[in-house]
Amino acid sequence: MLAFQQVSVLFALAVHTFAIPLIANRDTVQDLFSRDDSSSCMSNNNALQIGGLWVELIGNYTQDLADAVLLPGFTDYSDSALSLNSACPQTTGPTPALMSAVFENRTQFEAGQGPQPSIQSTISQVWNGCTSVTMRYQMTNLGTRPVVGLIVMDVVEAPAGSSHPYQLAGMFSEFDVGSWISNLKDAGQC
Ligand SMILES: *[C@@H]1O[C@H](CO)[C@@H](O)[C@H](O)[C@H]1NC(C)=O
Numbered sequence: 001m002l003a004f005q006q007v008s009v010l011f012a013l014a015v016h017t018f019a020i021p022l023i024a025n026r027d028t029v030q031d032l033f034s035r036d037d038s039s040s041c042m043s044n045n046n047a048l049q050i051g052g053l054w055v056e057l058i059g060n061y062t063q064d065l066a067d068a069v070l071l072p073g074f075t076d077y078s079d080s081a082l083s084l085n086s087a088c089p090q091t092t093g094p095t096p097a098l099m100s101a102v103f104e105n106r107t108q109f110e111a112g113q114g115p116q117p118s119i120q121s122t123i124s125q126v127w128n129g130c131t132s133v134t135m136r137y138q139m140t141n142l143g144t145r146p147v148v149g150l151i152v153m154d155v156v157e158a159p160a161g162s163s164h165p166y167q168l169a170g171m172f173s174e175f176d177v178g179s180w181i182s183n184l185k186d187a188g189q190c
């Protein structure tokens with residue numbers, strides 16, 4: 001437990017720059033990174049931490065983070081991402097058909113997301129579930145227009161001794177592709 005808390009505090013230091021301001025006046029960093037054992041469902045703080053993981057995965061990606069917080073069989077679904085990539089390719093290679101996974105597992109996510117430019121996001125709201133977190137967010141560095149999105153993250157409790165209390169099993173997100181494409185066109189990138 002002590003070791004877990006030490007690791008958690010280190011991680012908190014890494015992510016608190018974007019996570020804490022979102023819950024001004026509410027909780028300490030320590031609260032944010034300890035699992036709420038008072039019920040079988042997660043606390044708001046745990047949900048916010050999980051949202052922060054997503055922000056970090058697309059904003060400050062490292063393979064160490066992806067290995068720590070994504071299950072090996074993690075899947076990522078987003079027709080918005082597939083449509084964006086069809087209209088204005090952001091990655092090389094063929095775009096999967098609509099309704100297919102963007103990434104079918106962690107290895108694919110790491111290969112595809114790892115080299116992407118950093119996307120900065122702010123979290124507008126997070127809803128805590130028992131096995132999922134829902135989040136409304138805004139991507140802020142994609143041009144003059146904000147790109148707002150919604151994401152549902154399936155989560156599982158991490159094994160004892162893990163660096164994070166929860167791990168991501170799946171992501172389901174949709175976002176404002178029209179706004180993103182308009183930004184890319186303005187920038188001559190589409
Ligand atoms: C991303 O990492 C850089 C360098 O480690 C750090 O300066 C920055 O604050 C981090 N950004 C976020 C959003 O955590």
Ligand SMILES: *[C@@H]1O[C@H](CO)[C@@H](O)[C@H](O)[C@H]1NC(C)=O
Nearest residue numbers: 072073103104105106107108
């Ligand atoms: C990940 O998914 C890709 C695409 O389906 C597949 O080729 C690859 O073998 C999978 N890797 C692992 C480790 O499951």
